[in-house]
Amino acid sequence: MSEASKHGPLPFAITLDPGSSLANKTGSWRTEAPAYVDRLPPCNDACPAGENIQQWLHHAEESGYEAAWRQIMADNPFPAVMGRICYRPCETACNRAILDEPVGINSVERFLGDEAIKQGWTVSVDAPASGKHVLVVGAGPSGLSAAYHLRLLGHEVTVRDSCPEAGGMMRYGIPAYRLPRDVVDAEIQRIADLGVRFELNTTVTDLQAELDAFDAVFLAVGAHVGRRADIPAGDSARILDAVSVLAEVEQGDQPLLGRRVAIYGGGNTAMDMARTARRLGATDAVVVYRRTRDRMPAHEIEVTEALEEGVRMRWLSTITYADAGRITIEKMKLDETGFPVPTGEFEELEADSVVLALGQLSDLALVEGMDDVTITDHVVQVGAHLMTGHPGLFAGGDMVPSERTATVAIGHGKKAARNIDAWLRGTTDQRPPRHDLATYERLNTWYYSDAPATVRPRLDVARRISTFDEVVGGLDASTAVFEARRCMSCGNCLECDNCFSVCPDNAIIKLGGGKYEIDLDFCKGCGLCAAECPSGVIEMFPERL
Amino acid sequence: MERVRFYQIGSYAAGNRLLDGELQTVQSDTHRTNSLNSGHRACQGCGEALGARYALDAVMRATGNQMVAVNATGCLEVFSTPYPETAWQVPWLHSLFGNAPAVATGVAAALKAKGRTDVRVVGQGGDGGTVDIGLACLSGMFERNDDVLYICYDNGGYMNTGVQRSGATPHGAATTTTPAVGPQPGNDFGKGKNLPAIAMAHRIPYVATATVADLRDLEYKATRAMEFRGARYLHVLVPCPLGWRTASNETVKIARLATETGIFPVFEAEDGEVVAVSKIRKRRPVGDYLQPQGRFAHLFGATPREDVIAKIQAEADRNVRVFGLTDPEVPVHGVVS
Ligand SMILES: Cc1cc2nc3c(=O)[nH]c(=O)nc-3n(C[C@H](O)[C@H](O)[C@H](O)COP(=O)(O)OP(=O)(O)OC[C@H]3O[C@@H](n4cnc5c(N)ncnc54)[C@H](O)[C@@H]3O)c2cc1C
Numbered sequence: 001m002s003e004a005s006k007h008g009p010l011p012f013a014i015t016l017d018p019g020s021s022l023a024n025k026t027g028s029w030r031t032e033a034p035a036y037v038d039r040l041p042p043c044n045d046a047c048p049a050g051e052n053i054q055q056w057l058h059h060a061e062e063s064g065y066e067a068a069w070r071q072i073m074a075d076n077p078f079p080a081v082m083g084r085i086c087y088r089p090c091e092t093a094c095n096r097a098i099l100d101e102p103v104g105i106n107s108v109e110r111f112l113g114d115e116a117i118k119q120g121w122t123v124s125v126d127a128p129a130s131g132k133h134v135l136v137v138g139a140g141p142s143g144l145s146a147a148y149h150l151r152l153l154g155h156e157v158t159v160r161d162s163c164p165e166a167g168g169m170m171r172y173g174i175p176a177y178r179l180p181r182d183v184v185d186a187e188i189q190r191i192a193d194l195g196v197r198f199e200l201n202t203t204v205t206d207l208q209a210e211l212d213a214f215d216a217v218f219l220a221v222g223a224h225v226g227r228r229a230d231i232p233a234g235d236s237a238r239i240l241d242a243v244s245v246l247a248e249v250e251q252g253d254q255p256l257l258g259r260r261v262a263i264y265g266g267g268n269t270a271m272d273m274a275r276t277a278r279r280l281g282a283t284d285a286v287v288v289y290r291r292t293r294d295r296m297p298a299h300e301i302e303v304t305e306a307l308e309e310g311v312r313m314r315w316l317s318t319i320t321y322a323d324a325g326r327i328t329i330e331k332m333k334l335d336e337t338g339f340p341v342p343t344g345e346f347e348e349l350e351a352d353s354v355v356l357a358l359g360q361l362s363d364l365a366l367v368e369g370m371d372d373v374t375i376t377d378h379v380v381q382v383g384a385h386l387m388t389g390h391p392g393l394f395a396g397g398d399m400v401p402s403e404r405t406a407t408v409a410i411g412h413g414k415k416a417a418r419n420i421d422a423w424l425r426g427t428t429d430q431r432p433p434r435h436d437l438a439t440y441e442r443l444n445t446w447y448y449s450d451a452p453a454t455v456r457p458r459l460d461v462a463r464r465i466s467t468f469d470e471v472v473g474g475l476d477a478s479t480a481v482f483e484a485r486r487c488m489s490c491g492n493c494l495e496c497d498n499c500f501s502v503c504p505d506n507a508i509i510k511l512g513g514g515k516y517e518i519d520l521d522f523c524k525g526c527g528l529c530a531a532e533c534p535s536g537v538i539e540m541f542p543e544r545l
Numbered sequence: 546m547e548r549v550r551f552y553q554i555g556s557y558a559a560g561n562r563l564l565d566g567e568l569q570t571v572q573s574d575t576h577r578t579n580s581l582n583s584g585h586r587a588c589q590g591c592g593e594a595l596g597a598r599y600a601l602d603a604v605m606r607a608t609g610n611q612m613v614a615v616n617a618t619g620c621l622e623v624f625s626t627p628y629p630e631t632a633w634q635v636p637w638l639h640s641l642f643g644n645a646p647a648v649a650t651g652v653a654a655a656l657k658a659k660g661r662t663d664v665r666v667v668g669q670g671g672d673g674g675t676v677d678i679g680l681a682c683l684s685g686m687f688e689r690n691d692d693v694l695y696i697c698y699d700n701g702g703y704m705n706t707g708v709q710r711s712g713a714t715p716h717g718a719a720t721t722t723t724p725a726v727g728p729q730p731g732n733d734f735g736k737g738k739n740l741p742a743i744a745m746a747h748r749i750p751y752v753a754t755a756t757v758a759d760l761r762d763l764e765y766k767a768t769r770a771m772e773f774r775g776a777r778y779l780h781v782l783v784p785c786p787l788g789w790r791t792a793s794n795e796t797v798k799i800a801r802l803a804t805e806t807g808i809f810p811v812f813e814a815e816d817g818e819v820v821a822v823s824k825i826r827k828r829r830p831v832g833d834y835l836q837p838q839g840r841f842a843h844l845f846g847a848t849p850r851e852d853v854i855a856k857i858q859a860e861a862d863r864n865v866r867v868f869g870l871t872d873p874e875v876p877v878h879g880v881v882s
């Protein structure tokens with residue numbers, strides 16, 4: 001009872017103590033309620049290795065480089081390698097590409113990978129020993145990724161490879177000017193240090209015996225046999241195959257290519273071969289390809305860099321005859337469907353050698369005798385869990401049907417490791433369902449500062465064609481942090497406090513540590529918080545009336 | 546205003562986890578006053594409720610919580626204080642519709658008489674209370690250079706009594722007293738008052754405009770105003786979902802469009818001279834601002850009133866030119882982008 005009313009009736013309107021508006025629960029006005037949701041950033045969605053890119057960029061933004069690196073390592077043991085050779089599907093998918101240019105995810109990844117090597121950061125096996133022993137056949141990116149994840153899950157792992165050193169195509173295919181070998185060595189050494197056993201110079205031939213000796217086997221033998229083309233040739237014609245030549249170069253041999261080299265094919269391997277030929281002293285490296293530039297499977301940047309280095313391109317051409325010192329080329333034209341058809345016009349070209357870069361096949365001799373393993377179109381068929389028809393025999397990377405990139409191979413290695421782990425424990429690998437995509441339309445991009453992409457330094461052309469020095473340089477700490485901060489944190493809260501600020505009804509509570517809560521007693525459901533969240537984290541849901 | 550270095554969201558959002566404490570806004574601080582508390586009866590998405598909390602919280606921080614507010618009649622008063630409840634968490638007085646500047650002057654004089662010059666006075670009201678009925682009191686307050694910051698929350702009409710036209714209603718807008726009929730539908734061209742310009746003509750120490758779409762700028766101006774003694778005027782554009790017939794979640798977006806089209810120039814002036822303007826980041830045609838609003842719907846029917854829109858565009862162009870809102874001058878083409 002208020003003081004005033006003790007003194008008998010007073011005029012209305014001065015009889016009541018001041019009350020607070022908090023008595024008026026405006027939440028009852030609402031027809032829609034906001035809620036915080038998680039959305040899958042398109043970069044994460046597109047990463048074949050399943051990296052949580054948005055999350056590690058979030059760490060990198062605050063210069064938390066080690067935390068960022070560890071976040072990558074949870075999915076991919078090769079940040080420094082990937083930061084150089086990945087074809088960056090994440091950047092193609094990045095929402096920032098619509099605003100200005102994609103976030104340089106790959107260059108930040110490389111910076112983190114290099115920083116880890118420089119600082120000597122390591123990982124350790126924390127899982128208890130499972131007592132199981134897994135054999136991995138092939139020490140390419142897929143096999144190594146599987147070995148790494150299996151080891152972290154507590155299993156004993158042995159990796160066997162025919163080659164004298166581990167790395168697969170990361171060592172024997174991709175040229176050193178794109179991927180320096182000390183980087184490959186450092187990231188493989190880290191896996192070896194976890195206790196993964198390597199048996200090199202060892203070709204696995206009797207698979208049944210290995211299946212008896214090990215608890216499970218992961219096959220990742222890649223695709224190393226150069227596809228041949230039937231080119232009519234004179235006796236003294238010199239016809240080589242690109243993957244073999246690149247492997248020879250890696251092993252210190254000087255393949256005899258001559259001064260004028262014709263490379264046959266239009267993929268990335270052809271570009272690597274042509275650029276390698278230039279570095280080995282070829283004055284004239286000509287790529288002969290039967291379609292046009294825009295139809296080349298090689299990535300635009302590789303074509304550009306090859307051209308910069310003086311590689312010549314003969315588009316719309318096939319090689320019809322090869323002989324000592326010269327080849328015959330037939331001009332092609334594209335039909336309505338874009339298919340190249342011969343024109344009957346011929347031309348001669350001087351060439352001391354022809355190097356075929358027409359794709360690779362897998363050598364699947366080791367599974368050919370097994371009747372529960374299916375081979376279709378030169379690749380081994382696997383189920384959703386990457387297991388072949390033979391229980392306990394898994395396969396991934398270039399030898400199974402998929403896109404042939406190191407990143408996909410690494411992703412297969414992780415996925416296989418999880419499924420092998422589940423299989424060994426008698427369970428199945430359960431992944432939470434994926435969130436809806438954080439599409440560009442969900443963002444409020446007004447809040448992001450204008451920020452042009454950082455450009456990576458490049459070696460000048462003169463040095464490029466005389467050495468195998470790395471062509472593309474890395475970012476430094478300040479440019480890396482700038483680039484990381486260009487990330488818009490799609491679908492994930494970036495703690496900007498906009499929601500907390502913009503609510504006219506103070507109905508958002510800031511809890512700290514990036515957590516917010518909606519006070520449904522007072523939220524009127526206006527939707528301003530959802531509209532003004534830069535990263536599209538708040539969504540309005542109809543109230544049940 | 547100082548723009549902070551590039552931090553992902555730069556200085557556009559309210560907060561930023563990468564910034565140090567003193568660079569954060571008042572609104573991102575969990576200890577902000579919340580001058581206007583939850584439970585008030587403003588419409589969903591009310592720009593005036595938002596703008597008032599933004600401005601007064603900033604003044605509270607700037608004065609070390611030594612502030613008294615005097616409020617003219619209008620939505621802001623009606624929705625906040627239905628007897629016996631109040632949403633105000635600051636010392637607050639209600640005046641009449643037309644005399645808030647005079648009452649604020651009186652409060653300032655009383656405080657001066659008591660030697661309490663540490664306590665600062667804010668007068669506030671809607672655009673009707675400010676540019677029309679309260680103008681004489683306000684002009685007097687300016688002329689005497691009384692130590693008051695007067696804040697006008699401009700929602701372009703007498704909203705509390707049912708959306709009637711005020712001297713600040715934009716040209717071409719439909720209100721209940723300027724219906725969308727006739728050859729020149731909506732509010733007449735060539736009429737109305739530009740109160741920031743009128744305030745500047747009084748040569749008072751500080752005049753500024755702001756919107757609810759740029760929080761940092763609004764907080765900066767409320768704070769800067771408290772660095773002066775004497776009469777100061779802050780004109781804040783606050784979209785009104787009811788009167789402008791916009792969706793409740795568009796309040797901030799519409800205010801942003803008002804600035805990006807040049808319709809509402811954001812600037813500050815000292816002693817009657819413009820000292821700074823907020824540049825337009827990406828200039829847009831006025832149609833982008835007009836089209837989402839129901840009060841301009843008559844301009845976009847089956848036969849769009851391009852003649853009327855062109856007149857509004859010309860007004861925006863003039864603002865861009867006079868205030869130098871883009872650098873270099875960027876012309877716009879078309880009705881909408
Ligand atoms: C020239 C070239 C450039 C490329 N550039 C890129 C690039 O820039 N980015 C990119 O993402 N991808 C690139 N790729 C593709 C990428 O290298 C492959 O997709 C990837 O290496 C496949 O990994 P993997 O582990 O399946 O096989 P591989 O890397 O091929 O490794 C397979 C390993 O298995 C071993 N092996 C095979 N048979 C046996 C056996 N019976 N017993 C024991 N060991 C065996 C091999 O010695 C080899 O080490 C390139 C490929 C080539 C050829």
Ligand SMILES: Cc1ncc(C[n+]2csc(CCOP(=O)(O)OP(=O)(O)O)c2C)c(N)n1
Pocket residue numbers: 593618619620621642643670671672673674675700702703704705706711
């Ligand atoms: C002298 C007087 N005339 C009329 C009114 C009725 N009245 C109350 S609020 C209001 C409109 C207020 O308009 P504005 O100042 O623009 O503020 P808004 O409600 O739009 O925020 C009117 C006309 C009044 N209270 N006193």
Ligand code: SF4
Pocket residue numbers: 041042043044053054057093094095096103105486487488489490
């Ligand atoms: S802006 Fe950031 S979160 Fe969004 S897609 Fe690009 S990298 Fe991913």
Ligand code: SF4
Pocket residue numbers: 033034502503504505506507508518522523524525526527528529530590
């Ligand atoms: S801004 Fe506030 S009132 Fe509006 S929906 Fe969000 S929480 Fe509710």
Ligand code: SF4
Pocket residue numbers: 492493494495496497498499500516532533534535536537538
């Ligand atoms: S508005 Fe900002 S703080 Fe709120 S959810 Fe979105 S990103 Fe997080």
